[in-house]
Amino acid sequence: MKVLEAKFVQGFMRMANDGWEQGWHERNGGNLSYRIRPEEVESVKEELHPGEWKPIGATVPTLAGEYFLVTGSGKYMRNVTIDPADSFCIIELDGVGENYRICWGLVNGGRPTSELPSHLMNHEVKVIATGGKHRVIYHAHSANTIALTFVLPLTDEAFTRELWEMATECPVVFPSGVGVVPWMVPGGRDIAVATSELMKQYDVAIWAHHGMFCSGEDFDLTFGLMHTVEKSAEILVKVLSMGGKKQTIQPDDFRHLAVDFNVTLPEKFLYEKQ
Ligand code: 13P
Ligand code: ZN
Secondary structure (H helix, E strand, O other), rough: HHHHOOOHHHHHHHHHHHHHOOOOOOOOOEEEEOOOOOOHHHOHHHHOOOOEEEEOOOOHHHHHHOEEEEEEOOOOOOOOOHHHHHHHEEEOOOOOEEEEEEEEEOOOOOOOOHHHHHHHHHHHHHHHHHOOOOOOOEEEOOOHHHHHOOOOOHHHHHHHHHHHHHOOHHHHHOOOOOOOOOOOOOOOHHHHHHHHHHHHOOEEEEEEEEEEEEEEOHHHHHHHHHHHHHHHHHHHHHHHHHHOOOOOOOOOHHHHHHOOOOOOOOOOOOOOOO
């Protein structure tokens, strides 16, 4: 089968375009990766032509030998569906998880996203935490979530609680909460380590003054998670702009919701406010 005809590649392209249409991907902002199933790799094998091994910039032994779809560094999400072979690639990792090689795509040159260390370290943590269920890591520059990082305390507790309060479905969609990474230089191993540490407990990590990372089982769930968090952030921006909350959902309301919706909400997010 041709790479561009494969269902997993079409799902990847649709998600990139959906993010573009949401306004989350100015210029080359944001990036997307998908851990490809062995049978999916097999289905497109005839089109895979491995290039040179290059260092990942992180060590991910759990992912040794795996293949990933990943957007290119400096490439625009808005071009993913228009010029796929120029915009993203399929990479293979070596037997120790230290190097990658491009097997398809980026036909006009280039390399995988500069956030490859964060993507792969997050994938590694999620393979371990979910028994391999999570396959998608998504980074976007979602404006409302970024705006909140200028006014809310940069803590997991503050962000989780405020986002949960803004939409009743939020604690059901992300019951474990969201983590917050303080401002750090992007594109390297240090921010990858900090983010993947949070991904051990959460499916969402917010990068202060930068954007968001989400992890999920498939394209729909991961896009939906990003969309839900960002919409909640948008509501909070509106509420704050209208002078702030006059009433809200209370800790005991969340406890009742948790029982009816069969989710566990950590008590650390249900603190009493002054
Ligand atoms: P890339 O173009 O290298 O993917 O970088 C975009 C970005 O959002 C960096 O955080
Ligand atoms: Zn970014």
